[in-house]
Amino acid sequence: MKKIFVLNGPNLNLLGKRQPEIYGYETLADVAANCRKVGEEFSLDCDFRQSNHEGELVDWIHEAREDAAGIIINPGAYSHTSVAIYDALSAFEGPVIEVHISNTHKREAFRHHSYVSLRADGVIAGCGVEGYSLATRRMGGLVK
Ligand code: DHK
Numbered sequence: 306m307k308k309i310f311v312l313n314g315p316n317l318n319l320l321g322k323r324q325p326e327i328y329g330y331e332t333l334a335d336v337a338a339n340c341r342k343v344g345e346e347f348s349l350d351c352d353f354r355q356s357n358h359e360g361e362l363v364d365w366i367h368e369a370r371e372d373a374a375g376i377i378i379n380p381g382a383y384s385h386t387s388v389a390i391y392d393a394l395s396a397f398e399g400p401v402i403e404v405h406i407s408n409t410h411k412r413e414a415f416r417h418h419s420y421v422s423l424r425a426d427g428v429i430a431g432c433g434v435e436g437y438s439l440a441t442r443r444m445g446g447l448v449k
Contacts, residue, residue, distance in 0.1 A: 306350040307374040307448050311340050311437065312365055313355035314381030320406075320434075327407050331434050340377075343438045347445025359383055359390065366393035374448040375400040377440045384409075384419040391420035400447040402440040405430040 313333065316323060321332035337353040344351040352373065356362050362383065369376050376397060383390050384403070394401050401424055408431025409416040422428050427443055429436040
């Protein structure tokens with residue numbers, strides 16, 4: 306089994322409760338369970354985490370340099386603001402896939418730019434929480 310990190314940024318702990326018309330009714334626990342299930346098909350051990358704190362996300366990306374073969378990340382609002390997360394991901398050598406549940410390009414202009422996309426090998430947006438399954442499948446092909 307190869308370990309991958311699945312990292313989630315601010316407010317994603319409220320998944321299923323906040324703005325369900327945008328983010329859906331499934332919870333982050335549902336998403337984690339599904340990632341683990343899909344991961345097993347590809348011999349991936351999904352280490353699934355969420356934080357509302359930018360520095361903690363940076364620390365986890367540093368940890369991934371030693372412990373993870375790839376990173377799937379939904380940085381939430383930090384996608385649009387965080388040079389620190391972009392820099393940390395740039396110091397990670399494995400594949401990075403960025404996931405957004407909503408289609409950020411269909412929303413407010415400030416969501417159209419993502420620092421993380423400058424580093425990501427793949428970007429999935431607007432596929433709902435299924436985006437995480439798609440990203441896990443793709444990761445299975447990239448780290449095998
Ligand atoms: C989640 C968020 O919390 C927003 O800040 C992003 C992203 C979009 C999502 O679609 O998963 O702009």
